Amino acid sequence: MSPNNYIYHEEAGLFPRAKGLCCRRISKTKILGVLLFVAIALFILMLSSPHYDLMNQKDDSGMKRHVLPKVTDYWGPASRPGHGSRFSDDIQNNIPVHKKTDLRQRLPQCLIIGVKKAGTGAMVQYLKLHPDIVIADKELNFFDYERNFKLGFDYYKSLMPPSYEGQITMEKTSNYFHNKDTEWRVYSMNTSMKMILLVREPIARAVSDYLQRKLKDKTTKELTPSFEELIIRPKNGKINEGYPGIRPSFYYKHMLRWLKYFPLAQIHIVDGDNLVRNPYEEVHAVEKFLGLPHLITPDRFVFSDKKGFYCMSIDGFNGTRQEQCLSRGKGRKHPDIDEGVMEMLTDLFRPLNKQFYKLIGRKFDW
Template identity: 85%
Template sequence: MNMSPSNYIYHEEAGLLPRAKGFCCRRFSKTKILGLLCFGALLLFLLTLSSPDLSPKDNYGGKRQLLPNVVGLFGPANKPGRGGKFNTYIQSNIPVHKKTDLRQRLPQCLIIGVKKAGTGAMVQYLKLHPDIVIADKELNFFDYERNFKLGFDYYKTLMPPSYEGQITMEKTSNYFHNKDTEWRVYSMNTSMKMILLVREPIARAVSDYLQRKQKDKSNKELTPSFEELIIRQKNGKINEGYPGIRPSFYYKHMVRWLKYFPLTQIHIVDGDNLVRNPYEEVHAVEKFLGLPHLITPDRFVFSDKKGFYCMSIDGVNGTRQEQCLSKGKGRKHPDVDKRVMEMLTDLFKPLNEQFYNLIGRKFNW
């Protein structure tokens, strides 16, 4: 074999490669290297074609980072038996013949808000239905960017396991009014169903204020009054940027959601009526989800002590026991300054009318 330097691209005499003995000192011909380069370029081209676009433009012309396609994430995953993780989730009221394919699934329905309109009560009521499983806490997956970036596989691990035929749900009451949540939900599932609870907007804002004050345990007594927070001192106008009032702008938020989802996929619950007649509102949700009406009127028992409806749940040996919402529910609202009430009424009246026209439904606000 001719081992002259002319058979190689580089010459040892040129000092480009150190002298060595054996295989390591052999050099590749120009033809072989050219072939390898062509193969690498072809492979890179094919990978580029198959890679998803992670930053498509949205309706506003900006770029948004989408997560990878979720086709397949709805398939089998996390089968039961992994360290007994699922045992605490298994519902006892499921017929034996329906207990099949227990696994974690991405939600098919979200309760998207609004805060202080009865979302917590709705979760407890829907848990009475054997065909519904709901995550135990608010996950803030779609409204917190740091959570959303963790991906849909991560999100699925937060879901309670369900049997085949059950609907998995999650409730985060901030989803509705937080920008970018709607397109993130759409990027996961375009056929997602949403449940939206609304309430008279001023009462909702006051209730929001009371909850914020209650949570601020260290400075609760120093918390400014509702009027002080809602009115700007500089010009005496409504502070529309106050976090406690923003969720009440139903029309503005609904416009965003309807850019991605048809109204047929969003069921609107009258939060005020949920307090007065929970059975009626829960019955409508069952219909929206296409479920049999298994939450019967006798499941709702009015408590004179609490001043609102509690649930009648199954106890031991076929008995029933009363279960009420937490003591934080049903707080008495303070009287709001008359002038401030007039200003809030003037602010919300045109927005409420626009909301009615948008959804084709009126409320007694």
């Protein structure tokens, strides 16, 4: 065989001298062809990699383009809106991208524990405007109903809306604050639980509670006794402190139980009366309490002359703002209460209110 058909590797210092070792001569054309094939294959593999994002490449200005993924990217076919989805419509596309991970159900880190008819429903709707908060759609009565509590924390977690890592999961049941045993049950689940408590002038709250109870049953509301008949014991003419509509207003007594398990620093108290007059101020304080950025801006609250209270300005599907008000049941006109009964209720609540102020280190205009 002609020696021109072989290449001998005898370069000093690189390979040992062994004239018997050789390989066939490879043309430059073939070498270039192989290199081109390898380059094309590597390029195709890079484009198909799940970690390669063309949108994050640098543009001509040298700045990185940053595009948030859509919420629908995390939905399977069975969980898209209109197909039995358990995802809340409140999950917006303005959550920081680093938080759009680990979407799953979690136990709540914060509870709205009451009180009933002090603005808990309004607070829920306002807090849903914050992208870092997800709230269960209805009252779950997990801690105040023994039969629900016995089902366990895994059952409770299964009722929560899915949340991303970094979001705060919340639940509101307005009966938690005034029902016994709820405080130690909450403590048994999470000793670090944060709680939001809304309070309101106690007599007005009791009247509003009565009105809701009366209107709730449409068939018997005309037969419901008056507020005065229910609140006064016929035998002795004294206040019926056992009436369910008045019991939640004994803030001092209920607060004593909660403070046996939780420090006051874990319970944020909202002025329900001020929530009606200035919702932004109270919501801003809740954001601070939860350690969240202040993303619910004043322009989110629009006063409605027709309703007589503040409504919300929400983002519409077409990029514009739309007004959304609370349910029809909000802002009902209260019935006139007998002056004598009002005086008796004032005398009842006056010392309790003072004790409550001292207990929490804060005073209200009651």
